[in-house]
Amino acid sequence: MGAQKALYVTGDMSQSSDPERVVRMAVEQLGGLDILVLNHIGSTPFAMWNGDGDHVRELMQLNFLSYVNMASAALPVLEQSAGSMIVVSSLLGKITTPFVGPYAATKFAVNGFFGSMQHELAMQRSNVSLTITTLGLIDTDSAMDKIRGYTNMTAYPASDAALHIIKAGATHQNESFYPGYIYFACLCRDWFPFFRDIIIQNSYTY
Numbered sequence: 001m002g003a004q005k006a007l008y009v010t011g012d013m014s015q016s017s018d019p020e021r022v023v024r025m026a027v028e029q030l031g032g033l034d035i036l037v038l039n040h041i042g043s044t045p046f047a048m049w050n051g052d053g054d055h056v057r058e059l060m061q062l063n064f065l066s067y068v069n070m071a072s073a074a075l076p077v078l079e080q081s082a083g084s085m086i087v088v089s090s091l092l093g094k095i096t097t098p099f100v101g102p103y104a105a106t107k108f109a110v111n112g113f114f115g116s117m118q119h120e121l122a123m124q125r126s127n128v129s130l131t132i133t134t135l136g137l138i139d140t141d142s143a144m145d146k147i148r149g150y151t152n153m154t155a156y157p158a159s160d161a162a163l164h165i166i167k168a169g170a171t172h173q174n175e176s177f178y179p180g181y182i183y184f185a186c187l188c189r190d191w192f193p194f195f196r197d198i199i200i201q202n203s204y205t206y
């Protein structure tokens with residue numbers, strides 16, 4: 001996007017101390033923060049639940065607890081710049097589908113935690129904006145490899161998703177949805193549960 005300079009800090013989000021360290025080092029190198037995008041996720045099987053509780057614990061650290069730690073470390077710094085935080089979540093943090101138990105659990109946790117934080121920031125009249133973005137199926141290589149053969153759902157371009165995420169944060173939306181129909185899926189979620197579940201279950205082969 002035309003940046004004059006880019007820096008990187010490496011970290012392992014499965015380690016409990018790295019999320020905070022990455023934010024601290026970024027702040028040291030950049031002299032502050034304007035925007036924090038929380039977008040990383042760990043790998044998880046697309047399959048029937050197999051009883052692997054350790055995997056759920058690891059994925060919670062990667063997809064959820066590291067977000068909490070990064071956000072907590074960044075908030076005081078973002079206040080200094082009246083900055084923005086963007087949390088990338090998923091339709092699977094709002095509606096459940098088969099074969100994604102551990103992933104859906106982490107995204108429901110993300111929505112619960114950051115939804116609550118949004119209220120607190122609003123009540124404190126904070127100058128930090130917090131955007132929660134809800135994505136549908138995006139055509140990243142890892143997602144496409146996983147679902148091949150299980151579903152014919154349309155995947156949307158990753159580059160459009162990335163632009164959507166940045167725009168939603170820069171314009172201080174508190175919620176955003178990509179692709180747009182995801183918003184209607186969320187609105188309709190509890191209206192017709194019987195038909196919803198038939199549609200969901202018929203969208204996947206087993």
Ligand SMILES: *[C@@H]1O[C@H](CO)[C@@H](O)[C@H](O)[C@H]1NC(C)=O
Binds near residue numbers: 082126
């Ligand atoms: C944002 O709010 C914080 C806390 O109220 C304050 O310390 C900070 O100066 C504000 N920043 C800007 C850029 O207004």
Ligand SMILES: *[C@@H]1O[C@H](CO)[C@@H](O)[C@H](O)[C@H]1NC(C)=O
Binds near residue numbers: 118119122174
């Ligand atoms: C969402 O944004 C509106 C203003 O655009 C604000 O009034 C409302 O309190 C926000 N909701 C939350 C949960 O922050």
Ligand SMILES: *[C@@H]1O[C@H](CO)[C@@H](O)[C@H](O)[C@H]1NC(C)=O
Binds near residue numbers: 150152202203204
């Ligand atoms: C996807 O489309 C193919 C070819 O039309 C069909 O054989 C398959 O059953 C479909 N899979 C699902 C999950 O709908």
